[in-house]
Amino acid sequence: MDFNDTPSEAAYRARARTWLEAHAPKKAAVGDALAAAKAWQTKKAAARFACIAWPKEWGGQDGTPIQQVIFDDEESNYAVPPNVFQIGLGMCMPTVMTFADEATKKRFVGPAIRGEEVWCQLFSEPAGGSDVAAARTRAVQSNDGSGDWIINGQKVWTTGAHFSDFGILVTRTNPGAPKHKGLTMFWVDMHGPGVTVKPIHQMSGESEFNEVFFTDVRVKDNQRLGPVNDGWRVSLVTLMNERLSVGGLPPIGWKQMLELARTFTYGEPAIRDRALRERIAEWYVTTEGLRHLRNRTITALSRGETPGPESSVGKVIIGQQLQDQAHAAVELLDQFGIVYDEALSPMDGAFQRLTLLSPLYRIAGGTDEILKNILAERVLGMPGEVRMDKDIPFKDLPTGR
């Protein structure tokens, strides 16, 4: 039991460090973040560090997942721009590479890995967040003999749609079939006619996600990914290819809470408050538990094993913990906790910001409840949910409104 790299991992780390030291930015870019992200991606792709585990012919290194983890760890020591390519390269491209024809792959993979074109994933809809297979966006094949499909409907919670060039899209092609059997997947041009992107104004004031409207959008039949009405199977490939995530660490944790408690008084210095001290200990233990769970996952990767869905453990607890910490922090400030002003609030208002952001953490990327179902079913082997909608034609399913 140790935390050391194997000799070959150490050699890879040294190689990554050397390259990063020569090329990675030491100071965060000011101004156009997207342009900075694209420029950094182009550099990484040229050195084949963009998608390390991909085959060489598609711009990778034929590397291993552990090498990607090592590079990511090292890269996090530099002031690199935020990675806006994770969904495109982690989920969309593997789907394109599995289901598209050669010409399509040749057209898209290169620009995607170099960061020249950004992709988004158009799955969630107003009527189906957790229930992705309930997609209502309609694709109808035109009867003009072109074989083209006409798409109408709405997607929602699409990360990065406002700066994406292309997307992969789940549509309903046969409403007469049960819901999982009438879906078809396409790739679409986000700049094409009939596509409207509208940012979602989150309760936190930020806009990281979008609504995307499709109005008579015409796509070629060769933009179809996989067979007609087989879109559910295709989307499972997308979701399975979710970028091998060993999980990051939360932005705010026990350390910030301890610092806050040392700085402020609540009658007496807040750090003397027994109840708060106990909670800080509990937050520390959870955070450390997750850090070492990650170390166990990395160990499995290092041995060439594939980590299972147990890596969802972090997602199940961290949203709630961040929300609890944010609430504890603003309560600690007492009446002043309500003040949300970067100039006046401690840590530039990070805790106040977190009170407003954390509700979404427990929902985005799979709600706590859906993740618990996944863990119960795939890790513990419990029965799947009883489904009322399995054998009923999609069009006959109750919708509420």
Add this chain to the structure above:
Amino acid sequence: MNFDFSDEQKVLQSEARKFLEAHCPISRVRTVLNDDAKTHDQELWKGIAGQGWLGAAIPEEFGGLGLGHLEICLIAEELGRAVAPIPYAGTVYFLSEAIMLAGDKKLKAAILPQVAAGNIIGAMATAEGPGALVPAELQTSVSAGKLTGVKLPVIDGNIADLCLVLAKEGCQDSLFLVDLNAEGVTREMLKTLDPSRDAAKLTFKAAPAQRLGSAAGGIALVEQIFDRAAVLFAFEQCGGAHKCLEMAKTYALERYAFGRVIGSFQAMKHKLVDMYVKNELARSNAYYGAWALNTNASELPVAASAARIAASEAYRFASKENIHTHGAIGCTWEIDCHLYYRRALQLTLVVGAPKLWKERLVRHLERRIAA
């Protein structure tokens, strides 16, 4: 990164599990639980001595196997899973570790081979009644090599041969080694929440006592011993907690209500996942504790605290929700759930309640931040 046990260590663990399945089925635990006069399973005790588990971490020159602490972590996990009714902790985590930490060569040669052979049972006596130990209020005292005072509860106090006793000498607190079979020691059985384990009230009246470690170094030595023990107890707790999850899962997949197995209800699935999540966090913290223990890292006090807090919470939760999953039948004497529930409580309190460890942890973190 190799944050895992080695293949050899895992073989040792699976051998330990097989041995305990054969020699410590839950029916054997019940014979101790059901009989007020029975303090432990003597046959099992001999058996594990024969397996070399008592001397696993003791160097070969003192009659042990000369393995490391990682090996006893895994043995501890299996003992926890089996709810073993034996004085392993007092003998190995307390006595053996204390002698290895603070004993001179002569003392090691006198005691460690006897421990490894299964001839000596150890115990540790710090508490003197309700509430957390406050050094300034320590009543037990030593004068001219004679110990006087009352300690309770002392786990395995009725069966131990040698006991580590925290006491005052003048105004300094020190740790003393006391032969419980010598004169001046009275033992009384205590009724506890976990009758599968022995506990005693020890009354000392001028009992001969030998200081272990430096004068005034008692509390510091106890903390060192407790840190090491906390990691090993954490593995026992992980073993028990995992067994509870298995039991709950098995029952939830067998028991039908409303025409379906109860494990198909989301409330039950989510409960089992809550158990699983706590167990995984406990295991991860325990692994880090094992690393710190085995390498004697300066992180040990923090790692041990985290391991203890997480494992206490995991076992507490898993053992109570295992009962709940079984429904009313889970509250009967006949069903095994309560054995784990009792042991979970025993292990949560044995080297101080989680509240105490949380406070210790935060004190260490404050120092780290200030540094």
